[in-house]
Amino acid sequence: MKDMPAAAAVIPPQPRDYHGFNWAGFVTLYTREVRRFWKVGLQTLAAPVVTALLYMMVFVVAVRGASPPVDGTPFAVFVAPGLIMMQILNNAFANSSSSLLQAKFNGLIGDFMTPPLAPLEQVLAFSLGAATRGVAVGAVTLAAILPFTALPVAHVWAVVYFGVSAALILGMVGIMAGLWAEKFDHMAVVTNFVIMPLTFLSGTFYLVDRLPEPFRSASHYNPFFYLIDGFRYGFIGHAEGSLMAGVGMTAGLVIAMAFTCLWMFESGYKLKS
Numbered sequence: 001m002k003d004m005p006a007a008a009a010v011i012p013p014q015p016r017d018y019h020g021f022n023w024a025g026f027v028t029l030y031t032r033e034v035r036r037f038w039k040v041g042l043q044t045l046a047a048p049v050v051t052a053l054l055y056m057m058v059f060v061v062a063v064r065g066a067s068p069p070v071d072g073t074p075f076a077v078f079v080a081p082g083l084i085m086m087q088i089l090n091n092a093f094a095n096s097s098s099s100l101l102q103a104k105f106n107g108l109i110g111d112f113m114t115p116p117l118a119p120l121e122q123v124l125a126f127s128l129g130a131a132t133r134g135v136a137v138g139a140v141t142l143a144a145i146l147p148f149t150a151l152p153v154a155h156v157w158a159v160v161y162f163g164v165s166a167a168l169i170l171g172m173v174g175i176m177a178g179l180w181a182e183k184f185d186h187m188a189v190v191t192n193f194v195i196m197p198l199t200f201l202s203g204t205f206y207l208v209d210r211l212p213e214p215f216r217s218a219s220h221y222n223p224f225f226y227l228i229d230g231f232r233y234g235f236i237g238h239a240e241g242s243l244m245a246g247v248g249m250t251a252g253l254v255i256a257m258a259f260t261c262l263w264m265f266e267s268g269y270k271l272k273s
Helices: 023-038 041-061 077-105 119-145 156-180 183-202 215-219 223-234 242-266
Strands: none
Touching: 023 041, 023 077, 023 156, 041 119, 077 119, 077 156, 077 183, 077 223, 119 156, 119 242, 156 183, 156 223, 156 242, 183 223, 183 242, 223 242
C-alpha cells in the first residue's frame, strides 16, 4: 500500500482564531445565563415578588396609620424602593454564584474554561447575566408593589444608574463567591453573614441617621447604604447621604469588582489545579 502524497494528506482543521472580542462566545454564555434562570421563572421571578409583597404587608398594611411619614415621605413610598433594591441585590448575587458553584459540583466547570473565551468575555457574560436577572426581578417587583402605593419617579437617571450598577456589583460579587466557595455551606456563609446584614443595615426600612452611635457612623461606610439611598432618591427626590459620594462609590465598586473578577479568571483561581 503506497503512502498518500503529501498534497493529499488530510490536515486536521485549525482552531478558529478570534481577533479581538469573541462576540459569538460572549453572546452564547450570556444567553446561557439568562435562559438558566428564565426556565425556572416561578422560582427566580415569582418567589422574590411574593417575598417583597409579604414585606409590604408587614411594614405597610399591617401598621397602616401607626407608621408616621419619614422626612415628609409616606412610609409606604419610603419603604418600596428599598424593597425593590433588596430584590435586585439578592437575585443578582444568587444568579452568578449559583451558576459557578453548581458547575463545580456537576463537573462542568471545564465547559467555561475550554472554549476560546478570554477572562474579559467570561466576566462580562456572567455579570451581565446576573444583572439581567436582578433588573428583571426589580421591574417585576416594582409592578407588583404599585397597587399598594403610588410610587413617584423624580429622577429616572438615578433609578437606572443605581439599579443597574447594583445588579452589576452583586453579580460580580457572586462570581467571586462562586469561584471561592467549595461547598454550599461556604455560599451560605457569604449570604447570611455578609449580603443579608449589609442589606438590612443599610436603611432599607429606616433612616440611618436615627440609629445610635456608633451604628450611625458605621452605616455610612456600608456600600449598600449608598446604593439604596441613591435608588430611593430616584423615586422620592431626596437623599439621606451624599449623592455625589454615592455616584462615585458606585462607579468605583464596579471597576474594583471587575478587575478582581478578571484577576480570578486569569489566574485560574480555584479553577485550575
